[in-house]
Amino acid sequence: MSWLLATLRSSVGKKFVMGGTGLFLCFFLVVHLAGNLLLYAGPDAYNSYANKLHENVALLIVAEIGLFGAMLLHIYLAFVTASENRAARGATDYAMRQSKIPGRVIHVAGLAPDTTMYITGALIFGYIALHLCDFKFEVFADAAQLAADPYTKAAMVLSSTSRKVIYAIAAIVVGIHVSHGFASAFQSLGLNHPKYMPTIKTISKVFGVAVAIGFGSFVTWDGQRRCGCESPATMETAPTTMPSTAPAAATESAPAPTTPAETVPQS
Amino acid sequence: MSHSTTGKTLNLKLRVWRQKDNASRGEFRDYALVGISTEMSFLEMLDILNEQLLQQGEEPVNFDHDCREGICGTCSLMINGQAHGPDNGTTTCQLHMRRFHDGQMITIEPWRAKAFPVIRDLVVDRSAFDRIIQAGGYVSVRTGQAPEANSVPISKNDQESALDAAVCIGCGACVASCKNASAMLFVAAKVSHLAQLPQGAPERAARVLGMVGQMDSEEFGNCTNTSECEAACPAGVSVTHIARLNREYAKALYGSPLGLKGELLTSSGTGGD
Ligand code: SF4
Ligand code: FES
Numbered sequence: 001m002s003w004l005l006a007t008l009r010s011s012v013g014k015k016f017v018m019g020g021t022g023l024f025l026c027f028f029l030v031v032h033l034a035g036n037l038l039l040y041a042g043p044d045a046y047n048s049y050a051n052k053l054h055e056n057v058a059l060l061i062v063a064e065i066g067l068f069g070a071m072l073l074h075i076y077l078a079f080v081t082a083s084e085n086r087a088a089r090g091a092t093d094y095a096m097r098q099s100k101i102p103g104r105v106i107h108v109a110g111l112a113p114d115t116t117m118y119i120t121g122a123l124i125f126g127y128i129a130l131h132l133c134d135f136k137f138e139v140f141a142d143a144a145q146l147a148a149d150p151y152t153k154a155a156m157v158l159s160s161t162s163r164k165v166i167y168a169i170a171a172i173v174v175g176i177h178v179s180h181g182f183a184s185a186f187q188s189l190g191l192n193h194p195k196y197m198p199t200i201k202t203i204s205k206v207f208g209v210a211v212a213i214g215f216g217s218f219v220t221w222d223g224q225r226r227c228g229c230e231s232p233a234t235m236e237t238a239p240t241t242m243p244s245t246a247p248a249a250a251t252e253s254a255p256a257p258t259t260p261a262e263t264v265p266q267s
Numbered sequence: 268m269s270h271s272t273t274g275k276t277l278n279l280k281l282r283v284w285r286q287k288d289n290a291s292r293g294e295f296r297d298y299a300l301v302g303i304s305t306e307m308s309f310l311e312m313l314d315i316l317n318e319q320l321l322q323q324g325e326e327p328v329n330f331d332h333d334c335r336e337g338i339c340g341t342c343s344l345m346i347n348g349q350a351h352g353p354d355n356g357t358t359t360c361q362l363h364m365r366r367f368h369d370g371q372m373i374t375i376e377p378w379r380a381k382a383f384p385v386i387r388d389l390v391v392d393r394s395a396f397d398r399i400i401q402a403g404g405y406v407s408v409r410t411g412q413a414p415e416a417n418s419v420p421i422s423k424n425d426q427e428s429a430l431d432a433a434v435c436i437g438c439g440a441c442v443a444s445c446k447n448a449s450a451m452l453f454v455a456a457k458v459s460h461l462a463q464l465p466q467g468a469p470e471r472a473a474r475v476l477g478m479v480g481q482m483d484s485e486e487f488g489n490c491t492n493t494s495e496c497e498a499a500c501p502a503g504v505s506v507t508h509i510a511r512l513n514r515e516y517a518k519a520l521y522g523s524p525l526g527l528k529g530e531l532l533t534s535s536g537t538g539g540d
Contacts, residue, residue, distance in 0.1 A: 002529025004519050011449075011489045012479050012516040025470045068406035081489040085447035088488030090381035095295065096348035100444065117447060151354075177368045184492040190517055192510030227374060 008077075011084075018077050019185035020071040026182055026207070028067060029174070033214045039221060043151040050150035077127060082118050096247040113208075127170035133137040134163070154218075164219040171216035179208025275305045275534050277364060281316065282371040283328055290382050295374075305365040309352060310335060310342065312364055316481050329388040335360040337501065339379035340436030343443070344389055345376040350440035350499040358438065374478040378443035382450070382485045395485040397454060403477035404457040432460035434502040441496035441504075447488030452496040454482050455512035456504045462515050474510045475515040 007013035035053070038046040054060065113120070133139040134157045138146060145156050157163055183204035186192060279300045286293030300319070303312050308334050317327035333341035342359040346352035352362040367373065375389065383391040421429075435456035442450050458475050461467025467474070490509060497506045520526035 003527050006520055006526075006529065009483075010479055010516075010520075011451075011483050011487075012513055013520065014489060015513065016517065081447075081491075084486075085488035085491070087448075088381050088448035088486055089357055090384075090448070092379060094345060094374070094376055094379055096345075098348035099495060100349050100353075101494060102355065102498070112493075114491065117491065121409065153452060165369070180492075186488075187492045187506065188509050188513060190510045190512075190514030192507055194507055 011081075014077050014234075015188040017073055018081070019188035022181050022185045024070045025074065025188075026185075029178065029211055033211065036215070036218060039151065039154060039218065043149070046151045047149050047194055067121040075121070076120055078118060090254075111174045114184070117177060117180060117217070120173050123173045124170065124177060127166065127173070130166065139214075154220075158218060160223065168216050170218045171214075172212045174215065175208040175210075177213025178211055179205050182207050206256055206266075251265075274401045275365075276302045277305060277367060277369045277371070279303055279312075279367065279370075281437075282372065282374045282380070283316075283389070285328070285384050285388055286377075288387055292389075293385065303364055305363070307364045308335070308360060309344070309346070309364065310360050323408040324530035329386075329390045331390050332360055337361045338436060340438035343378050343391065343393075343438055343440070345378060345443055347374050350444040351438075351501050355498060356501060356503050358436075378439050380439075380442050380448035380487065381437060382448070382487050383442065388494045391439075393437075395487070396437055396439065396450070399450070399454060400457065400487065401476050401479045402481035403470070404461070407470065408463060408466070419465055421464060429463040431461050432463075432504060432508050433457045435460075435500075435504050436502055438501060440499045440501060442487060444495045444501075445488065445490075446493060447491055448493065449490045449496070450482050450485070450487040451490040451509050451512065452500060452504055452506065453454035454478050455506075455508040458515055459508035462511065471515060472525050475512065475519045476525060479512075479516055513525035 007016060030199060038049050128227050135153070137223060141153075145153055158167065173229075181204075183197075183201045186197075276458045277300075281298045281300060282295045283298060284293055298316060298319075301311065303315065311331070313328060313330055313334050316466045316513060320327045327407075331343050335342070337358045337360060340358070344351070344359045346362070348361065351357055351359045352360060353366055377383075377385050377389045378391045378393075380391075382395040383393055386392050407520045416516075432455070435453060437453065439453070441452035442448050445451075458471075458478060461474060462471045492506070492509075497504065
């Protein structure tokens with residue numbers, strides 16, 4: 001078992017775990033985004049997907065153990081390596097730093113994706129905690145939300161301005177994180193080839209942008225108004241945003257203020 | 268001291284790190300230099316500074332140098348926050364003063380890493396690299412006389428890639444420029460060089476486990492794939508070799524008796540914690 005210990009303790013082994021768990025979490029992002037995109041297909045498609053997923057308890061348990069396990073390992077090693085890396089510089093830091101990578105000029109504050117992984121990672125961790133409270137543990141949900149179907153639930157959570165802002169920022173931060181992380185994982189796992197690496201790096205950046213836009217798009221999603229026409233649950237809790245229950249009128253009321261609806265999830 | 272040989276000369280302000288020894292606290296000291304020829308190398312400029320300091324009865328600035336032609340890897344300065352100065356693929360000794368402009372302020376610092384303690388001023392102790400080499404960066408077979416060159420066939424790709432790694436001069440700029448002070452590029456250069464040649468193949472598992480173990484116990488940082496090392500490396504060693512090091516490590520750790528039994532790992536591989 002010493003090889004297992006070495007995996008978690010040697011510098012290269014730690015990067016294997018970091019890269020492996022990172023790629024697994026990237027895979028999860030893809031599945032998650034694909035599922036979420038069904039929101040655009042309407043309540044029926046999304047609800048049947050969500051219900052099917054939740055009926056399969058065994059799959060759900062395995063997936064959740066895998067996800068939480070990967071996340072915890074990823075975060076644990078982030079702490080370990082970050083503190084080792086800080087210590088490795090020694091007591092005195094440079095008074096001046098400049099990148100030598102052609103086309104990149106960084107300072108110590110280095111605001112490039114690859115130099116801010118720890119910061120973006122920490123932000124994502126905070127976001128995931130909130131996201132789980134919103135959707136999984138439903139900490140802030142009122143009775144109406146608890147009783148609502150998955151589609152309406154999503155609409156209710158996303159109707160709050162605070163959530164719109166936080167979810168949009170989080171989507172961008174996740175995009176930045178994976179734009180370096182995806183390609184970096186390949187390098188850490190030794191999967192580098194002069195011929196394919198430029199492609200992997202491009203895919204990584206495209207993936208980052210896709211994640212940011214894909215997840216970020218849901219804050220502009222008008223499901224709240226659309227489902228308002230069909231679901232009495234939303235009607236009760238956020239009547240002010242729905243001046244009319246007629247589908248046509250609801251679509252017309254595009255500038256419906258989101259502020260009153262903010263009170264729906266008590267954040 | 269007529270050091271302005273040709274037309275163009277520079278007046279410079281230098282901020283130099285001065286530190287008596289490892290136990291003392293260091294500090295920046297400012298110096299002014301007048302009439303530095305643009306034809307001079309950076310180290311020649313420092314020679315002028317030291318002559319000036321000696322004349323003033325001050326202790327000269329200590330800095331490492333030897334070949335002064337870019338092959339030994341002894342020179343090592345962080346110049347305005349860049350390892351070996353602003354040029355890519357260049358050692359400090361090959362850097363010329365024409366890269367600077369009149370009146371410029373130049374900040375000169377030693378390599379900064381816990382594993383490279385300052386000995387004096389700009390000189391750091393890089394023997395951590397020697398200990399990493401001793402942990403496996405060699406081929407320990409008796410080769411006897413030089414064999415017939417064509418009796419050991421090596422493909423052109425392997426040979427070129429091995430030599431691309433072998434060009435490492437062990438200067439430590441990779442460590443100095445890395446935000447994590449990681450020595451991965453140096454170790455990768457050595458491992459990748461020998462792993463691709465038949466002479467190095469028999470010991471490849473022991474080599475990579477031993478060298479990574481020693482690197483970790485010297486308390487260098489972990490690689491986060493920012494590629495600053497590659498940009499700072501005067502020999503142009505590519506981070507592709509780091510990926511090969513990672514592959515070698517995986518093969519050795521999970522696919523060799525040494526790795527599976529945990530030899531070479533427990534003694535040094537877990538050091539530093
Ligand atoms: S890899 Fe490059 S920067 Fe690092 S020690 Fe070797 S020559 Fe110097
Ligand atoms: S002094 Fe030898 S490489 Fe610079």
